[in-house]
Amino acid sequence: MFMSEMRVDQAAGLRRMAQPNPVRVIAVTSGKGGVGKTNVSVNLSVALSDAGKRVMLMDADLGLANVDVLLGLHPNKNLSHVIDGERTLEEVIITGPSGIMVVPAASGVKRLAELSTMENAGLIRAFSELSHDVDTLIIDTAAGINESVTSFSRAAQEVVVVVCDEPASITDAYALIKVLSLDYDLHHFRVLANQAHSAQEGRELFNKISRVTDRYLDVTLEFMGVVPHDDYLRKAVKKQRAVVQAYPRSRSSIAFKNLAQKTDKWPVPSAAGGHLEFFVERLIQSRNGYMEMPV
Secondary structure, eight states, rough: OOOOOOOOHHHHHHHHHHSSSOEEEEEEEOOOSSOOOHHHHHHHHHHHTTTOOOOOEEEEEETOOHHHHHHHHHOOHHHHHTTTSSOOOOHHHEEEEEEEEEOOOHHHHHHHGGGOHHHHHHHHHHHOOOOOSSEEEEEEESSSSSSSHHHHHHHSEEEEEEEESSSSHHHHHHHHHHHHHHHHHOEEEEEEEEEEHHHHHHHHHHHHHHHHHHHHHEEEEEEEEEEEHHHHHHHHTTTTOOOHHSTTTTTTHHHHHHHHHHTTTOOOOSEEEEEEEEHHHHHHHHHHHOOOOOO
């Protein structure tokens, strides 16, 4: 298939997308692993769903998927089967707690992060044909700085950087923000302090990062809030359940519910940029570098 024909095919698929309302797309990322990023993605998704939102959670850690593990889900198919044309996206989506729609990735399949142009076109068609009614899409990215992380971050409307009070977490978070800012022209980030022992500690952690970014980068950081250190969160992980369901009165559970309320008040795009098909198209653009469109 020639490139021009492929673009026509993609456009036809996008027009088939019947999404009545804009979709808020949030990428949850971090500079390093081990800071609780996936726990944030999972619990924020469940909390939003409990608040009445129609939430889709996409596991975008394409080479080391673990959303399904945290939720005790056992998907038989994943995104690799969609890319290979063996299944539709509808057939891959599984229902998680509180009715969230989970798009599982494949663990140990490196090539998912290195998709060809044809495979990207197939991914566009898959999302274009999705009939699920969604108003919030949360993308749990991989940790670190690689093409997958930068692609999904560019494709989202909101980028949440999860940090904890460790020197490596702070340094790597700054490095991630720097790359996304200087190399990919992203200038707005929300910072979430995770595993903090107090609200003051979380705020001080944010201040450490913002002081450096204010000095060296042209970016705007917003303090999203704090998820406190909580033994109940660890217990929920062992049970393979979201803490907001397993221990709804725990400190971390209350924090996630408050974060969901904040998230729901973020601006929602009113143009095509807020639709699922636009998210996928932006993702393809960021990987292939053509047909650049404004946010």
